[in-house]
Amino acid sequence: MMERILKGKIREAIKVLYNSDVNNDLIQIQVTRKDFKGDFTLVVFPLLRFSKNTPEKTGETIGNHLVSTFPAISGFNVIKGFLNLEISGKWWTGFFSEMASQSDLLAKCRVPDPEVILVEYSSPNTNKPLHLGHIRNNLLGFSLYRILSACGHKVIKTNIVNDRGIHICKSMLAWQKYGNGETPESSGMKGDHLVGKYYVIFEKEYKQQIEALVNKGMQEEEARNSAPLMKEARDMLVKWEAGEKEVMELWRMMNSWVYAGFDETYRTLGVDFDKIYYESDTYKIGREIVLKALDIKILYTHDDSSIWVDLSGEGLDQKLLLRNDGTAVYMTQDLGTAVLRQEEYGFSRCLYVVGNEQNYHFQVLKAVLRRMGYRWSNGLFHFSYGMVELPEGKMKSREGTVVDADDLIVEMKETAREVSLELGKLSEYSGVEKEEIFRKIGLGALKYFILKVDPKKNMTFNPAESIDFNGNTGPFIQYTYARIKSVFRKAEQTGIEYDPGLLGKARAGEKEIAMIKLLRRFTQTVDEAASIYSPALLANYCYDLAKEYNQFYHDFSILGESDPATRNLRMALSKVTSEVLSKGMWLLGIEMPERM
RNA sequence: GGUCCUAUAGUUCAAUGGAUAGAACGGAGGUUUCCUAAACCUUAAAUCCAGGUUCGAUUCCUGGUGGGACUACCA
Numbered sequence: 001m002m003e004r005i006l007k008g009k010i011r012e013a014i015k016v017l018y019n020s021d022v023n024n025d026l027i028q029i030q031v032t033r034k035d036f037k038g039d040f041t042l043v044v045f046p047l048l049r050f051s052k053n054t055p056e057k058t059g060e061t062i063g064n065h066l067v068s069t070f071p072a073i074s075g076f077n078v079i080k081g082f083l084n085l086e087i088s089g090k091w092w093t094g095f096f097s098e099m100a101s102q103s104d105l106l107a108k109c110r111v112p113d114p115e116v117i118l119v120e121y122s123s124p125n126t127n128k129p130l131h132l133g134h135i136r137n138n139l140l141g142f143s144l145y146r147i148l149s150a151c152g153h154k155v156i157k158t159n160i161v162n163d164r165g166i167h168i169c170k171s172m173l174a175w176q177k178y179g180n181g182e183t184p185e186s187s188g189m190k191g192d193h194l195v196g197k198y199y200v201i202f203e204k205e206y207k208q209q210i211e212a213l214v215n216k217g218m219q220e221e222e223a224r225n226s227a228p229l230m231k232e233a234r235d236m237l238v239k240w241e242a243g244e245k246e247v248m249e250l251w252r253m254m255n256s257w258v259y260a261g262f263d264e265t266y267r268t269l270g271v272d273f274d275k276i277y278y279e280s281d282t283y284k285i286g287r288e289i290v291l292k293a294l295d296i297k298i299l300y301t302h303d304d305s306s307i308w309v310d311l312s313g314e315g316l317d318q319k320l321l322l323r324n325d326g327t328a329v330y331m332t333q334d335l336g337t338a339v340l341r342q343e344e345y346g347f348s349r350c351l352y353v354v355g356n357e358q359n360y361h362f363q364v365l366k367a368v369l370r371r372m373g374y375r376w377s378n379g380l381f382h383f384s385y386g387m388v389e390l391p392e393g394k395m396k397s398r399e400g401t402v403v404d405a406d407d408l409i410v411e412m413k414e415t416a417r418e419v420s421l422e423l424g425k426l427s428e429y430s431g432v433e434k435e436e437i438f439r440k441i442g443l444g445a446l447k448y449f450i451l452k453v454d455p456k457k458n459m460t461f462n463p464a465e466s467i468d469f470n471g472n473t474g475p476f477i478q479y480t481y482a483r484i485k486s487v488f489r490k491a492e493q494t495g496i497e498y499d500p501g502l503l504g505k506a507r508a509g510e511k512e513i514a515m516i517k518l519l520r521r522f523t524q525t526v527d528e529a530a531s532i533y534s535p536a537l538l539a540n541y542c543y544d545l546a547k548e549y550n551q552f553y554h555d556f557s558i559l560g561e562s563d564p565a566t567r568n569l570r571m572a573l574s575k576v577t578s579e580v581l582s583k584g585m586w587l588l589g590i591e592m593p594e595r596m
Numbered sequence: 597g598g599u600c601c602u603a604u605a606g607u608u609c610a611a612u613g614g615a616u617a618g619a620a621c622g623g624a625g626g627u628u629u630c631c632u633a634a635a636c637c638u639u640a641a642a643u644c645c646a647g648g649u650u651c652g653a654u655u656c657c658u659g660g661u662g663g664g665a666c667u668a669c670c671a
Contacts, residue, residue: 033615043614045651055651081651082615125671162671279671306669315599316667323669330671359600360666386601387664394664425632441634453609456601458664460608469634471620472609479634487631494631528612540610543619554627554636574631596634 003029013065020050038084045081055081096516097503100572108523110152121353122159126258127171128196132403141353142271143535146587151530159273164280169236171195174202191257283328286336290321314367349379356384386458412442440593447590448474452539480546482596484578498571506569522580542584549577
């Protein structure tokens, strides 16, 4: 790594010039900004205390010393307090030959001490289909999995399905009353959508009952509780918890419909899981640990015998962990899931990909586990991401403003088809091939749009405008890739061969060196994306690289270049760029079409 | 009330405490006998306010203001 070498040389230089030992933190090396001459920049301000001189003089002195002692540095200039070091073209081409010959681009990213890391993502409710918010969740979770795996960690993708509770009973009850035995087969509906339909029917009927009661003079609060449908739903939950046969069978049947539907969505989205947990299993474990903790006086009971934890010492509140009837709440099952996972995998880190609306929940979860003495709770990390909002505000299922995941994916593919057919570049390909290309482009646009944004920020999705295929978009990067592939097809046709052996002989021009510099940043970007959990970093890197390559492609002929060494260099640059783009996008879960 | 997140061109997004705050879309204008114009080039346009720390602040700290979330015996 050039930065590290430079740091060492500069340390030596300061030792010799000023007879001082410098802390590494004070040697700040950065990539030289565009518009300035040079490759790496040393910020000299922090070193003035050693030189006891002006920034200009200090830069000058260090620059001169470096040029005379380190051959890779071919020159320098000092502007204000910035020492811009110029690295010789030979060093760059040398670096690039090495990179071009490497079979595994990510080899440098492997950490010396791999960890076992669990990533929990998706976490759907089984009473309604997935929506745009879940898409962000799934894409982030899956991409984190790929990025952390690329760094050599053993990463386990898990999903926790919220498959129990009153909300599930609502769909079940509505289906029982109004469904007339409708099934996914009989209706032709996707299972999760069918179940979601009955959830909506329940809410509609329930609302009518409340209104009727209020009109008879009842208070709204009371009406809400005494509406017949709600009573029936509660009865059903009691029966479910008691394991009553009929209810369990209905529950299993409708759940199986939902899971089949989810599986389809996951498949089209290109995400999967190594291990799926069900809340209906883990809440029992949660109950046990809560009772155990009560025995050793970590928790306390209220007058009504419900069980609580007092976290006011940690700046949090009291929190209920088990109801007075012994039934579990959300926190109970998450405690159980965490403990179960630790037993099964012995993870050192567990990432919860869950929206920022649950920040408080995860603070409490961690605090309770710590209180209970689980050391590994330190490794729990809430990967808190922002909401996806519509231009008119938050998505609300009650107001029907939810963007359905399946619909959106279909629309994306359709738009890709329209754009593509209009451009008319694919006429020679078969229907199947074309469909595959449309799919990759449509999904690529959607995925990139979501992943390029800093995860912790809320983002806006405008159905009419957000999905573009020009500019800073997935298809832009895919297009760059497809063009490179096209160059190599052309090379094959015309019999131009790429000869890596000639790389050493090429002299790189300014633009070629710019490309090399950018390519060099790939592994650093992967490392950083892993350490700060940010796929967005990688997405933006891929864009920068594609942008740079497009300029290069526009300004220079690759195959048309007559000098064999230069042509080879340009071909190598194209090849490595395509590999980096493809690998980078792969880390985001985005596929690349060979042509478009 | 308390806690957390957030505020950058008209819009959607960038910027390890560093130089002249980058892109894209949209606006205005231009490039195609040449490896894919889903591209490339030119151009106008922005750091919420007030303090503080620093040689240097969009970035860190404090206080405001605006937006969002949480503060459920829902999940």
